[in-house]
Structures are given as C-alpha cells and as structure tokens.
Amino acid sequence: MEHLSPPVLTPALATQLAHIALEGIAREYPNHPGHVLADATDLRHPRQLHPAFYGCFDWHSAVHTHWQLVRLLRLLPTLPEATAIRAALDAHLTPANLAVEADYFAEPGRRNFERPYGWAWLLKLAEEFLMWDDLDAHRWLAALTPLTTVIVERYLEFLPRLTYPIRSGVHSNTAFGLTFALDYAVATNHTPLQRLITDRSLDYYAADCDAPAAWEPGGYDFLSPSLVEADLMRRVLPVQQFSAWLAAFLPTLAAGGPPQLLTPVTVSDRSDGQIVHLDGLNLSRAWCMWGIAAVLPPTDERCQILLAAADRHAQAGMAGIGSGNYMGEHWLGSFALAMLGYAPEGR
8 A cells, every 4th residue: 555655853844843832832922721710819820820831822732832842852952942942941840830830730729720631741741851861851850740740649539530531522532631641650650540541441442332433523623532542542452452442443444444534634724723623633643543553463454544544644734834823833833743753664
C-alpha cells in the first residue's frame, strides 16, 4: 500500500513552533479562564490567578505549550531559540509561581478545574522533564512537583467516583485523560495510580464493541472518541487481547472502514475557535493510528490501513500550523509535536 511521507521535525519547523509558543505563553489576553467566582471579591486577572500558566487563551493550552517548549529544547538543545526558551521557562516555572498554581486547586470550588484534560497535560509536562537529564530540567521539575502531586491526588480521588466514562471528542473525554496520566504513572513507577487507571479503563471499555465510529467527526472535535479509547486500551491490554478487542470494537477496520474515521477532516474556518478544533482532530487521529498500528503485527491488514490513514491525517493536520489565526495557533503546535513523537521511523 502506498504511503505519504510522514512529517518530520525539521529545524525550520522547530523554530516556527518555538516562536509561536514563546509568544503564546506570555500573551495574557484574550483569555478564557474557566474561573468560578466564589463571591464578588473573587474577580482576578489571569496572571494573578495563574502566574505560571496565564497565557495561550486558557490554562490547559498554556500547560501544553510549556510542554511544547520543553520538548523542543530536549530534542534540539542547540535550537537557535534555546536561550529564549530557557529564559521563558525560568520566568514562568518558579517555585513561587507554581506554589500559587498548586494552592489554586485547594481553593473552594476548584474540585473539577481542568478535569481531566488540563490534568493530563500537566502530567505530560512533568513526564517530559523526567525524560531529560538536564540541570535546568531537574530544577523546573522540582518546582513543578507540588502541583504534580495535587493532580495525582485529584486522579486518585476522582476516578473511583466516576461511574461512567465521558466519550466526547473534546476536553472532557475520559480516555484521553487516562492515557497521559497512565504514561506518567508508568514513567514514575507510581503503582497506585497505574493500577487504578488500568482497572478503571477495563471497567469502562473492556466490553465495548461496534463503536459508532461512522458518526465521527463531531463538528468541534479535536479528539476521536473511538481512536483515543483504542489508544488507551493498547496500553492496558496484552497484545493478543488488544488485537481481539480491536476486532470487536472496530469490526470493519480490516476491510478499510469506516471511511469517516480513516479520511482526514475538512477545516472550513480557522478563525473560528471551535471549528479549528478539527485541525487538532487530524493530528490526534494520526498519533492514535500510529500508536495502535505499532502494537499490531506488520502482517495484520489493519496495520497497513492505519499507517496509510495516519500519514494522510498527519499531512492534513500540519496544514493548520502557523495559520496566523490565534484561535488555533495558540495550541495546535503542541498537537503537532505530540503527533511527531508517534511517527514510525524507517518506512
């Protein structure tokens, strides 16, 4: 089967992503704070609420844009923007700033703030630091630890209470929130978190079959409900069990279906903050399909179908990078960089 060439992280692309991210994390407005006002005195500016993560329109985008900068610096330490990135991270990720961030979660009415999407990205940021043997990274990780601890405690407290998973294509999606948290739990050997996520994943999804993937995408999706679920289940099931689970979950995949799931989506208006989510859908679909294909035998017909579809989605998703429209630009670079981390090598 003929494939498009997967995108790669070139120095030029890295520089472009670095400039977008550096501008974004320092841009306080426009802002969508998600801040519940406790009373008439609780009206505060974004930088007062979140001295580390006040930019990029909302808290979760600020978090994953910091992850974007950290990953760029880890992968390409001689990037021309390296000095500027270190200076920006130094300014934002101070112990004092991150103590305010951690304390925010302890305030009344913050129990569900950024649950689970922002939680997941915060743990992804911590995981990135863990993979990097760098003196600055060690210092930033130490400063982040009080907030990371809060987020882990939130997962441990919340998941036993979540009776039913949320299967949306946006921030509330349970499978996505569990995926990044599980990666963190494995990386840190956090056995209670890993065990809880595995158990709840099986509770929520083990019996799923005949996913309504032909109904995808939703008009504002940046996640595929079916693919993020499969991407989680490949992590918690042994390979042979996962292969059988996938056959029941997406029974037409081996025959090249459903086409709605395997065809890149069209983005009609990148200035619309909701419609531009679909650029992110192309990118996240690609990384899910690459991840799922990676655990299937190369001789499995579904493997080649997924690889070809992932390449198409990756190319389509990269079209939205650097569009100049802030509503997509402030977050899409993170999705592109995450996707590139899943791209298979040697094809």
